[in-house]
Amino acid sequence: MPAFLIDTDPARLDLDLVHRFLSEQSNWARGIPRATLARAIAHSLCFGGYLEGTQIAFARVVSDCATFAYLADVFVLPEHRGRGYARRLLASVMDHSELQGLRRFSLATSDAHGLYAGFGFAAPRRPQSLMERYEPDIYQK
Numbered sequence: 467m468p469a470f471l472i473d474t475d476p477a478r479l480d481l482d483l484v485h486r487f488l489s490e491q492s493n494w495a496r497g498i499p500r501a502t503l504a505r506a507i508a509h510s511l512c513f514g515g516y517l518e519g520t521q522i523a524f525a526r527v528v529s530d531c532a533t534f535a536y537l538a539d540v541f542v543l544p545e546h547r548g549r550g551y552a553r554r555l556l557a558s559v560m561d562h563s564e565l566q567g568l569r570r571f572s573l574a575t576s577d578a579h580g581l582y583a584g585f586g587f588a589a590p591r592r593p594q595s596l597m598e599r600y601e602p603d604i605y606q607k
């Protein structure tokens with residue numbers, strides 16, 4: 467099996483591939499403009515997963531690198547799923563030196579709770595204390 471390598475070098479990311487997946491196949495960022503994604507990536511800590519130099523996985527962390535982080539845009543390309551790559555990507559995120567000692571690490575997921583539960587994520591203890599401004603269809607307008 468080819469080695470699965472993970473790194474956070476933004477220059478190595480395949481923006482075309484990440485944009486294609488998120489804008490065409492994801493159920494949360496469908497239609498996201500390429501420039502919006504490029505701007506999000508520029509202001510995030512991004513993790514790329516590579517097989518023989520080709521990107522097949524992605525995760526993006528928005529953080530102050532001290533107290534809080536938000537995990538977003540996690541995916542493994544469909545043909546590479548079920549081989550533990552998301553788990554390994556998540557392990558890299560959780561082990562990253564800039565993401566230690568955080569008071570809160572948040573994410574939103576519609577159906578991958580089991581994946582994140584393995585890394586200590588759980589439903590908010592006090593959901594009534596959380597608020598958000600949410601425009602899920604913003605890229606469709």
Ligand SMILES: CC(C)(COP(=O)(O)OP(=O)(O)OC[C@H]1O[C@@H](n2cnc3c(N)ncnc32)[C@H](O)[C@@H]1OP(=O)(O)O)[C@@H](O)C(=O)NCCC(=O)NCCS
Pocket residue numbers: 539540541542543546547548549550551552553554574575576577578579580581582
């Ligand atoms: C979710 C996703 C990243 C998992 O990638 P993967 O490489 O196939 O996952 P892994 O092989 O590392 O295994 C993930 C583990 O989480 C579990 N899991 C929980 N929810 C899951 C889900 N919705 N999809 C896939 N696995 C899920 C799996 O059962 C597996 O556990 P197991 O090894 O005990 O069986 C991938 O299916 C994907 O890209 N889905 C589309 C995008 C998406 O939904 N991203 C999550 C946004 S929050």
